Amino acid sequence: MAAPRKYSLELRERAVRMYRASDPKPQIKRLAAEIGVHPEALRGWIRRVRGRMC
Template sequence: MAAPRKYPDELRARAVRLYRESDPKPTIRKLVQQLGVHHEELRIRQAEADAGERADRPPTDMAAENRQLRKKVAELERVNAVLRSARAYFASELDQTRR
C-alpha cells in the first residue's frame, strides 16, 4: 500500500505550472524552498515528460504500462519454466517405459 501523500495534487500541479511558466526559469531547489515542499514531491521532470517536452524519460502512462507488461512477462516465464520441467519429467518417464 502506498504511503499517504503529504501535499495535495493541486499544490503539486500549481507548483509545476509556476515553474514551467516562469521566465527565466528558477532552479528547482529555489522553487521548492519558496514553496516549502520537498524537491522530489514536485516531479517537474516527469510533468514535462507527460507533456511531451522531454524525451529522456517515458510518460507516466507508458511507465505504468511497462510495469504491468514486465509483471506479465515474469509470470509467463515462471509458467514456461514449470512446463519445461514437466515436459522433461514426463519425457524421462516415457523413456523408461520404452526400454
Template sequence: MGVPVQDVRNPDLPAPRQYPLELCELAVRTYRTAEAKPVIRRMAEELGVHHEALRGWIRQAQADAGERDGLLTTEKKEELPPPLCFPRSCKRTAGLRARHDCSPLSNG
C-alpha cells in the same frame, strides 16, 4: 509509557500523499510558465516542499507532455501491473530489502 502504534496500512494501497495534488499542480505550472526557469531548490523552499519532490513533479510533467525521454508517462505507469512481492525467505536469500511485509503466499 505509551503503547506502540501498530501500522495498519494496507500494503496493496499506495502511500498517502505528503503534499496536496493542488500544490503539485501549482508548482509545476509555475515552473513551466516562468520566463526564466527558477532554481528548483529555491522554488521548493519558497513553496515549503522538498526539492527532490518538486524535481520529480517537473520531470513527470515533462514526460507526460512528451518533452522527456526515459520516463513513463503517468498514463503508462497506471497500466503497469502491480510489483511482484516475494516471500520473506526469498528476500533474505536474495539480499533484497522489502518496503513492506508480504505474506508467504504473495506472488512468489
C-alpha cells in the same frame, strides 16, 4: 494499501505551473523553498509532466 501523500495534488499542479510559467526558469531548490516542498519532490513532478508532454 498505499501510503498517504505528503503533498496534495493541487499543490503539485500549482508548483509545476509556477515553474513552467517562469522565464527564466528558477532554480528548483529556490522555488521549492518558496512553496515549502522538498526540492527532489518538485524535480520529480516536473520530470513527470515533461515525460507526458513529449
